[in-house]
Amino acid sequence: xxxxxxxxxxxxxxLLTKMKSTVTASLGVTFGIGAYITLISFMTxxxxxxxxxxxxxxxxxxxxxxxxxxxxxxxxxxxEFEDAFNVVNSIKPKQSQKKIHNGLPILNYLKKDKKVYxxxxxxxxxxxxxxxxxxxxxxxVGVDIMEEARLSNIGDYIVxxxxxxxxxxxxxxLLGAGLAKKMSLxxxxxxxxxxxxxxxxxxxxxxxxxxxxxxxxxIQSYANLKTVQRILGEAQNYVTDINVKLYDINEATAMAxxxxxxxxxxxxxxxEANAQFETGSNIRNLxxxxxxxxxxxxAGFGIYNILNMLIYEKMKDIAILxxxxxxxxDVQLIFMSQAMIIGAxxxxxxxxxxxxxxxxxxNVAFQTEALPTITTYPINYNIWYYVIGFSFALISTFVAGxxxxxxxxxxxxxxxxxxx
Amino acid sequence: MEFVLETKNxxxxxxxxxxxxxxxxxxxxxxxxxxxxxMGKSGSGKSTLLYILSTMDTDYTGELYxxxxxxxxxxxxxxxxxxxxxxxxxxxxxxxLSEFSVLENVMLPAKKLAEKSLAEIEHDAMEKLRMLxxxxxxxxxxxxxxxxxxxxxxxxRALINNPAxxxxxxxxxxxxxxxxxxxFSIFKRLKxxxxxxxLIVTHDEDFxxxxxxxxxxxxxxxxx
Numbered sequence: 001x002x003x004x005x006x007x008x009x010x011x012x013x014x015l016l017t018k019m020k021s022t023v024t025a026s027l028g029v030t031f032g033i034g035a036y037i038t039l040i041s042f043m044t045x046x047x048x049x050x051x052x053x054x055x056x057x058x059x060x061x062x063x064x065x066x067x068x069x070x071x072x073x074x075x076x077x078x079x080e081f082e083d084a085f086n087v088v089n090s091i092k093p094k095q096s097q098k099k100i101h102n103g104l105p106i107l108n109y110l111k112k113d114k115k116v117y118x119x120x121x122x123x124x125x126x127x128x129x130x131x132x133x134x135x136x137x138x139x140x141v142g143v144d145i146m147e148e149a150r151l152s153n154i155g156d157y158i159v160x161x162x163x164x165x166x167x168x169x170x171x172x173x174l175l176g177a178g179l180a181k182k183m184s185l186x187x188x189x190x191x192x193x194x195x196x197x198x199x200x201x202x203x204x205x206x207x208x209x210x211x212x213x214x215x216x217x218x219i220q221s222y223a224n225l226k227t228v229q230r231i232l233g234e235a236q237n238y239v240t241d242i243n244v245k246l247y248d249i250n251e252a253t254a255m256a257x258x259x260x261x262x263x264x265x266x267x268x269x270x271x272e273a274n275a276q277f278e279t280g281s282n283i284r285n286l287x288x289x290x291x292x293x294x295x296x297x298x299a300g301f302g303i304y305n306i307l308n309m310l311i312y313e314k315m316k317d318i319a320i321l322x323x324x325x326x327x328x329x330d331v332q333l334i335f336m337s338q339a340m341i342i343g344a345x346x347x348x349x350x351x352x353x354x355x356x357x358x359x360x361x362x363n364v365a366f367q368t369e370a371l372p373t374i375t376t377y378p379i380n381y382n383i384w385y386y387v388i389g390f391s392f393a394l395i396s397t398f399v400a401g402x403x404x405x406x407x408x409x410x411x412x413x414x415x416x417x418x419x420x
Numbered sequence: 421m422e423f424v425l426e427t428k429n430x431x432x433x434x435x436x437x438x439x440x441x442x443x444x445x446x447x448x449x450x451x452x453x454x455x456x457x458x459m460g461k462s463g464s465g466k467s468t469l470l471y472i473l474s475t476m477d478t479d480y481t482g483e484l485y486x487x488x489x490x491x492x493x494x495x496x497x498x499x500x501x502x503x504x505x506x507x508x509x510x511x512x513x514x515x516x517l518s519e520f521s522v523l524e525n526v527m528l529p530a531k532k533l534a535e536k537s538l539a540e541i542e543h544d545a546m547e548k549l550r551m552l553x554x555x556x557x558x559x560x561x562x563x564x565x566x567x568x569x570x571x572x573x574x575x576x577r578a579l580i581n582n583p584a585x586x587x588x589x590x591x592x593x594x595x596x597x598x599x600x601x602x603x604f605s606i607f608k609r610l611k612x613x614x615x616x617x618x619l620i621v622t623h624d625e626d627f628x629x630x631x632x633x634x635x636x637x638x639x640x641x642x643x644x
Contacts, residue, residue, distance in 0.1 A: 325500050417471075
């Protein structure tokens with residue numbers, strides 16, 4: 001029979017009369033949990049931001065025509081050499097066009113698929129940006145800009161001008177920020193581009209595009225699909241890439257391989273393209289957890305130490321309680337409930353401290369040229385981190401309280417009473 | 421007359437530092453309403469015997485009966501309950517919980533027993549304090565009162581569950597003659613008015629002589 005009211009009352013009195021120790025022990029937990037919440041919110045916020053930086057620019061499925069050598073070389077077709085060991089030197093890629101064969105029918109097919117959120121055509125062209133006598137090599141990507149803005153967050157990266165501006169202009173260009181800087185150009189200026197064949201076209205800068213990745217911003221610009229087709233002198237069905245966004249990203253891999261077989265094109269899913277990013281985030285998460293758990297273990301040792309001292313101080317009280325009829329279990333419960341109260345109080349306070357610190361970090365200005373859309377440090381407010389933090393506070397105080405309270409349970413009252 | 425407490429052939433050894441036979445074949449009984457005292461030199465085993473009788477020490481051979489019920493061999497939790505309900509204990513050094521008020525100290529064993537409501541327990545506790553003439557101290561912190569008062573609070577605490585027997589381990593050993601006298605008269609009154617059985621270990625010969633029966637111990641044996 002356990003009389004909780006009596007036990008909790010004794011625990012409460014112990015805690016209140018030893019206010020200093022109670023506060024110290026609780027603050028240990030508070031510090032651990034607060035640091036955990038802050039750290040994990042900040043780290044995962046940063047991870048998500050970095051991931052989205054890359055992932056948002058990567059379509060779920062990317063369809064294109066790969067330039068590669070034929071799997072079967074012509075000699076394999078000769079029956080005379082069927083059983084021979086054939087060596088072919090200097091294999092060249094198969095003569096084929098860069099465009100996707102049947103690009104527009106594939107696009108229409110994809111748009112009707114129920115799993116597909118959207119599909120956009122792209123035309124990537126190698127061009128030179130002309131600035132006086134200087135030629136800068138680069139890419140010009142022809143896009144359906146409004147569809148692109150709907151499916152990806154390209155809109156976030158257009159730092160000057162809007163997608164609408166590009167759509168409305170017959171020969172407009174969204175110039176890469178690095179290029180604009182190099183050539184000292186701004187919105188409203190004109191830039192001349194030249195194709196590999198040598199044809200020169202003037203384009204009007206309707207906006208500046210800044211992805212935050214210098215290697216892209218230094219070479220890449222966007223224009224309307226039709227504009228690029230005209231520059232290259234190609235027909236309206238000439239597209240080199242199709243980007244597909246699905247409702248469920250997890251279907252990307254399976255769908256990519258089936259599309260690849262169905263249309264005999266190269267189709268890569270986001271998972272293949274960005275495997276290394278996942279590894280990076282996993283390791284960063286691992287480090288975050290390792291640091292947090294270390295903090296909580298340190299807090300746990302603090303609680304262990306303080307409870308241990310408390311029990312040494314309370315030896316006589318424990319003996320009296322036992323002599324007047326409290327069982328060992330009652331005594332253990334008294335000290336366990338003290339540990340759990342410290343854990344719960346410290347944990348709740350820690351969650352609040354963590355939340356406040358996260359809010360604080362969330363409001364600190366953080367501007368970097370590489371990340372045009374970010375104005376403050378990123379924070380991930382995930383309720384699960386708070387649940388985990390609080391559970392860990394309870395678990396660690398439980399473990400820290402168990403050993404000393406178990407000792408209190410086994411204290412022999414006779415020895416203490418005789419000892420004086 | 422019926423025994424409230426009875427022992428049969430109790431033997432106890434200390435293992436450390438060397439094997440030592442502390443109690444040798446102790447067999448005796450305390451009758452209901454009897455006020456008995458145990459006397460003996462230091463090391464004669466009287467305190468050891470008292471702790472066995474109080475059920476706190478379970479490391480012995482022989483049999484212990486409380487209200488004709490065999491106590492020996494019971495589980496620790498059961499022993500705690502028995503102690504809580506049937507045995508009041510007064511130590512030499514009063515041993516109150518210093519952070520609690522006098523009233524809370526007295527109420528604690530009854531709260532543990534949980535047979536009565538909180539209001540009833542409080543009423544009982546005040547009654548006991550009044551009987552011992554210390555009701556004005558009820559809301560003082562236990563650490564703020566004098567030694568004689570502490571011992572009376574300890575007696576009130578021992579009585580709160582109306583135990584079958586009150587045991588004392590030199591309850592007057594640490595008190596001046598005035599307070600000793602006071603404690604003795606309280607015990608006497610409890611015996612006469614409430615019919616309580618008492619078993620008190622003491623060094624004080626004057627104290628022992630005024631009890632109903634003196635149990636003399638020497639070298640772990642009871643002398644008749």
